[in-house]
Amino acid sequence: MTTMTTTTTLELSPSPGSWVAVCEEARLIPGRGVAALLPDGRQAAVFRDRSGRTYAIDNRDPFTGAQVLSRGLVGSAGGRAFVASPLLKQRFDLETGRCLDDDEVAVAVYPVRSI
Numbered sequence: 403m404t405t406m407t408t409t410t411t412l413e414l415s416p417s418p419g420s421w422v423a424v425c426e427e428a429r430l431i432p433g434r435g436v437a438a439l440l441p442d443g444r445q446a447a448v449f450r451d452r453s454g455r456t457y458a459i460d461n462r463d464p465f466t467g468a469q470v471l472s473r474g475l476v477g478s479a480g481g482r483a484f485v486a487s488p489l490l491k492q493r494f495d496l497e498t499g500r501c502l503d504d505d506e507v508a509v510a511v512y513p514v515r516s517i
Contacts (some may be wrong), residue, residue, distance in 0.1 A: 414448065414458040414512040416440045424448055427516050430456065431491050435472035435485065446512055447472035449496060451483045457496035458512040464489045464501075481492070 410427040415417040424438045430450040438446045438458075445461035449472075461469045466489050474485040477493075484493040484502055493502040494509055 410516045412448065412456060412514060412516055414438070414446055414514050416442065416444065416446070416512060421515070424458075427456070433476045435474065435476070437469065437472040445469050445472075447474075447485065448514070449476055449483075449485060451476060451478075451496070455483070456514045456516075457483065458514045459485070459494060459496060459499050459511040460511075462509065463489055463492075464507050464509060465490050465492055 403505045412424045413421040414424055415421050417420040420459045422440060432450050432452045435447045435449045438448055440446055445459040446458045448458045450456050459471060461471050463470050468489060470488050471485055473488045476485050479502060483496040485496060495502060499509040
């Protein structure tokens with residue numbers, strides 16, 4: 403007897419009404435990010451927190467211009483999941499994209515779904 407293995411694909415929406423497959427959901431390691439190249443050339447940083455929730459934000463660190471947020475450290479402050487840039491350590495809320503260390507700075511966030 404053979405068993406069928408089903409995989410769940412993680413998708414994100416870079417623009418209203420469009421969805422892009424990123425990876426198999428099982429490939430995301432809690433607390434670590436992956437970078438995804440979007441059709442228009444932008445990059446997204448995709449994360450799964452330790453509770454299993456997934457997030458996608460822009461991968462570009464607005465303070466340096468480097469595409470590095472996917473390599474940042476995932477943590478939480480006040481019950482909010484964030485990623486700290488690996489370069490200058492600014493923290494970005496994974497739900498809103500708002501910089502927790504500078505109210506005037508934010509990164510784009512992308513809706514995420516599993517199919």
